[in-house]
Amino acid sequence: MENGLLDRVEGNTNVHRWSEQTQLEKGDSVAVGYVLELPDYTRISVTQNNFQELKEIWDQWDNETKHLFYGNYGDLPYLLDVQVDEHLFRALAQFWNPAYSCFTFGEVDLVPTVEEYTALLRCPRFQSDRIYSRAACVFAFWKKLMTITGMSEQWIMARIKEKGEYKSISWDALKGLILSHPDEAKKVDVFALSLYGLMIFPKALGYVDEATTDLFH
Incomplete structure (x- = not known):
């Protein structure tokens, strides 16, 4: 257990060093003359999906x-037991810098990167040189769901819903697949997709949206 923790700390340190070097080489993307203005007051909602069914599964x-x-997706299930500190989130929101997409405390900028998260959670499918890339030809939402779930086009199309500006699929539909899918590997894939959509990148309560499948797929 101790060796595993040390490996994650070392991996996170390497990612941090790479991030700093990239920043030095490429510089800022914000316009010259930008002046930081943090809000005096920020309203934030910390409403979450209910993870009890995910935990039970x-x-x-x-x-x-x-x-x-674990072999495919790392230690993501550990996040199911992390308690969200509402007061901490409200405090952090006061220091969020939208231009840099980071937290700014005085002269210090701080933000956990996706690479740092993947190092800590040991997500083996992520590749540091591709983490922000996007395919030139992006599959339609239903096609991505077909690939991930192994289900037919008819099954997928009957369960896609419009949630605001985004197409989504409900947790109820995904839960049914996890509980009944005959393919063990696909069952694991659908569970991982649900963790991404409900816990890590949630948009609409009880639904996994199309943007999440872009990253996941």
């Missing part, structure tokens, strides 16, 4: 299925 899985998940 994870607890019911045997060690073989869990090891399959």
Whole structure:
């Protein structure tokens, strides 16, 4: 256990060093003359999806299925037990710098990068040189869902919903797949997609949206 923790700390340090070097080489993307103005007051909602069903599914899985998940997606299930500190989120919101997409404390800029998260959570499918890339030809939402779930076009199209400006699929539909899918690997994939959509990049409560599948796929 200790070696695993040290490996993650070392990996996170390497990512931090790479991030600093990239910043020095490429410089800022904000216009010259930009002046930081943090808001005096910020209203923030910390409403979350209910993760109880995700936890129950994870607890019911045997060690073989869990090891399959860890091998493909790292330690993401650990996030299910992390308690959100509402007061901390409200305090941090006062220091969010939208131009740089980071937190600014005096003269110090701070933001956890996706690379740092993947180092800490040991997400093996992420590649540091591709983390922000986007394919020139992006598949339609239903096609991405077909690839991830292994289900037919008819099954997918019947379950896609419009949530505001985005297409989404409900957690209820994904939960049914996780509980009944005959393919163990696909069941793990759908569970991972649900973690991404409901816990890490949520937009509409109870739904996984198209933007999440762009990153996941």
